[in-house]
Amino acid sequence: MQIRLAATPFEPQQETAAFAAGRADMGALVSFVGLCREVNDGRDVAELFIDHYAGFTEREIACIAADVAGRFDCPDLLVVHRVGSIAPGEAIVLVAALSEHRGNAFEAVRVLMDYLKTDAPLWKKESGPDGVRWIEPRAEDRVRRAQAEEERI
Amino acid sequence: MVKLVFLGKFRGLAREDFETPLPAEIHTLSDLQAWIGRRDPALGSAMAGTHTQLVVNQAVVRDLGLPVNDTDEIAFLPPMSGG
Numbered sequence: 609m610q611i612r613l614a615a616t617p618f619e620p621q622q623e624t625a626a627f628a629a630g631r632a633d634m635g636a637l638v639s640f641v642g643l644c645r646e647v648n649d650g651r652d653v654a655e656l657f658i659d660h661y662a663g664f665t666e667r668e669i670a671c672i673a674a675d676v677a678g679r680f681d682c683p684d685l686l687v688v689h690r691v692g693s694i695a696p697g698e699a700i701v702l703v704a705a706l707s708e709h710r711g712n713a714f715e716a717v718r719v720l721m722d723y724l725k726t727d728a729p730l731w732k733k734e735s736g737p738d739g740v741r742w743i744e745p746r747a748e749d750r751v752r753r754a755q756a757e758e759e760r761i
Numbered sequence: 762m763v764k765l766v767f768l769g770k771f772r773g774l775a776r777e778d779f780e781t782p783l784p785a786e787i788h789t790l791s792d793l794q795a796w797i798g799r800r801d802p803a804l805g806s807a808m809a810g811t812h813t814q815l816v817v818n819q820a821v822v823r824d825l826g827l828p829v830n831d832t833d834e835i836a837f838l839p840p841m842s843g844g
Contacts, residue, residue: 642844658844659769661836664819689844701844725843731769732842742770743842 609677609685611670613660615692620702627686627704634684638713639704640721646696652736656694659731665691672723682707682716689724763829765797766836767804771813774804783831790815791825793835807839814838 610627620641628637644656669687677683684706694700703720705713724730732743763783767775787793794813798805815822816836829835 659772661766661768661816661838664816664836667819727841728843729768729838729841730844731839732844733769733773742773742839744840 609670609673609683611666611673611687613666613689613691615690617698618688618690618702620688620699623686623688623702624704627684628706631684631706634706634708636707636710636713637704638707638710638717639686639702640717641699642701642721644694644696644698644700648734651734651738653696653734654737655735656696656700657733657735658689658691658694658700659733660691661729665729668729669724672728673720676716676720676723680705680707680712680716680719682712685716685720687720687724689728689730691730763793763831764834766834768836769839769842771804771807771837771839774807775801783829787829789826789828790817790822790835793829794825794837797837808837812840 620639624637624639628634644653646653669689673685673687677685682705686702686704688702690698690700701721701724703717703724705716705720707713707716734741734743762780764778764780766778772778784796787796794805794808794815798809814837815825816838817827818834
């Protein structure tokens with residue numbers, strides 16, 4: 609399991625290729641990349657800033673990733689998440705999973721992303737012509753997370 | 762010295778993270794939060810107006826009646842927005 613917070617832009621394809629290199633024992637590689645959009649909720653976005661609590665944020669993400677890895681029997685997970693100042697078009701987050709068969713890797717990536725979108729200790733601030741605002745979790749993300757929790761039971 | 766850390770929108774309202782000798786009147790986390798509010802009313806009202814989570818020495822704490830020690834690092838977290 610690899611968890612990394614990146615203060616500068618990263619290249620998702622290079623990260624994914626390095627993650628999967630030499631893993632001939634695995635039949636499935638699933639990855640998801642979240643990108644910074646230039647428009648959010650109808651507002652132009654010039655800059656996204658993601659605040660984090662150094663040490664705590666990494667450990668919390670690692671803790672959930674370990675839970676997901678165990679639940680889907682998918683120990684090979686990669687999370688790269690930007691922090692600091694991000695420009696539209698840049699990758700914000702990469703989540704990747706390796707598994708023997710595709711089902712577990714798909715599920716692990718989906719559930720881990722749902723967590724990262726709602727409960728990870730990260731705080732987003734958007735800046736643009738309409739001013740600056742701190743973002744709170746979207747209702748639809750919370751609903752999706754709740755559904756994921758129900759599926760667990 | 763108690764180290765105070767403010768995240769997200771609290772960081773924007775606090776002048777900065779800071780270390781301070783523990784004032785004598787502060788015994789609990791609740792006392793500490795009230796002290797910060799008196800010192801910095803805008804930050805205090807922001808923390809009172811939302812769900813504020815406290816993290817003491819990197820561990821989430823829910824009981825604000827717990828004592829504060831002079832070597833603690835105490836972080837104030839607004840609701841998380843996720844990535």
